[in-house]
Amino acid sequence: MSTTTTVPTHADGGDLDEAELRAWRGLLRVHASLSKALDAQLDREHGLPLTSYEVLVYLADAEGEKMRMCDLASSVLLSRSGLTRLVDRLERDGLLVRESCASDARGAFAKLTPAGHAKLAAARATHLAGVRTLFLSHLGAEELEVLGSVWDRVLPGAACAAPDACDC
Amino acid sequence: MSTTTTVPTHADGGDLDEAELRAWRGLLRVHASLSKALDAQLDREHGLPLTSYEVLVYLADAEGEKMRMCDLASSVLLSRSGLTRLVDRLERDGLLVRESCASDARGAFAKLTPAGHAKLAAARATHLAGVRTLFLSHLGAEELEVLGSVWDRVLPGAACAAPDACDC
DNA sequence: ACCGCATGGTTGCACGAACAACCGCCATGC
DNA sequence: GCATGGCGGTTGTTCGTGCAACCATGCGGT
Numbered sequence A, B: 001m002s003t004t005t006t007v008p009t010h011a012d013g014g015d016l017d018e019a020e021l022r023a024w025r026g027l028l029r030v031h032a033s034l035s036k037a038l039d040a041q042l043d044r045e046h047g048l049p050l051t052s053y054e055v056l057v058y059l060a061d062a063e064g065e066k067m068r069m070c071d072l073a074s075s076v077l078l079s080r081s082g083l084t085r086l087v088d089r090l091e092r093d094g095l096l097v098r099e100s101c102a103s104d105a106r107g108a109f110a111k112l113t114p115a116g117h118a119k120l121a122a123a124r125a126t127h128l129a130g131v132r133t134l135f136l137s138h139l140g141a142e143e144l145e146v147l148g149s150v151w152d153r154v155l156p157g158a159a160c161a162a163p164d165a166c167d168c
Numbered sequence C: 001a002c003c004g005c006a007t008g009g010t011t012g013c014a015c016g017a018a019c020a021a022c023c024g025c026c027a028t029g030c
Numbered sequence D: 001g002c003a004t005g006g007c008g009g010t011t012g013t014t015c016g017t018g019c020a021a022c023c024a025t026g027c028g029g030t
Helices: A018-046 A050-061 A069-075 A082-094 A114-134 A141-161 B020-044 B050-061 B070-076 B078-090 B112-132 B140-162
Strands: A065-070 A098-099 A108-112 B064-067 B098-102 B108-112
Touching: A018 A050, A018 A114, A018 B140, A050 A065, A050 A069, A050 A082, A050 A098, A050 A108, A050 B020, A065 A069, A065 B108, A069 A082, A082 A098, A082 A108, A098 B050, A098 B078, A108 A114, A114 B140, A141 B020, A141 B112, A141 B140, B020 B050, B020 B112, B050 B064, B050 B070, B050 B078, B050 B098, B050 B108, B050 B112, B064 B070, B070 B078, B070 B108, B078 B098, B078 B108
Parallel strands: none
Antiparallel strands: A065 A108, A098 A108, B064 B108, B098 B108
16 A cells, blocks of 8 residues: 555645645744743743743733633633642742632632732843744734734634633 | 834834734644644544654654654654653554664664554544644635745744754 | 763653542522 | 532642653774
């Protein structure tokens, strides 16, 4: 049997053509390289893993610099248990505190501390610089726009097909 | 599209503007959703995690359906130790075998078994279908091209900035 | 031939994350 | 009022991965 053959064609049965492969594998590789590089940089210069940084960012952008655990989890793309542990670490490091919720006794807020705010301010600069030099600097304005629109079209379907959190 | 709302165009100091944020966060979210969805699908329908699938793909494409552990590791973006364990699992499941290297006694090949080849053939169909429906179907030809060229520009720098494997 | 030194692969260990089970609390039903 | 079901958060466990340390082998110098 020779599966050989078949380069061309887009029909569903066949392999990916060259351009498709480039777009798809590129996505995987770029994501892997970028997140690894940015995480390493952030950890090296501020002792702050990328996921922790993301938490701080979302908190800082939120009303009162606090968010419900649940919302935070879906913002940073983590499971509830994953976020619990991550918040444990951040609380231990004094970058945020847990705060009970008045209107719903089940709920808990994670709230940025001044220390967390300061840490974020420092880290933000390096991270943004990294994103710019490693990623954005290679993009023209119209490419930026293309990417954005592509993501907007892809995301709903992908998020919906992914396990959990399908509020589509 | 530069709807004058123009957030202050940013030099390196400031935050990301809206388009930049969309492009960047979109990349993260799309990757997360896609890989999670595809992994779940592959695991559900063939009991094969995505990373294992990737190994089989690269092996099948290689001369003699075998590759050196080292090359395989860098192909699937895994550390050497990570690949060792992954190959352990695949060997245990009978999808590949280790084979010693005649020309270099240190080296080891991972070689696809007929069972592995068959498993891949089955899995490939579902995976490619998934990639198409969740990702490629949303892209026009010129967008495909844009993505490819963007990745090509971004990758060298990112791969170089990432720890390990910097042959730049 | 011998000695460093680099390279390929495996192992011990630690860490981060997911899953499932659980508990306390809200919001309905009767 | 009290039951039921759903939701928010935490805990026990397991799994996959990276790092560092460790052979064993290859390679180049002297």
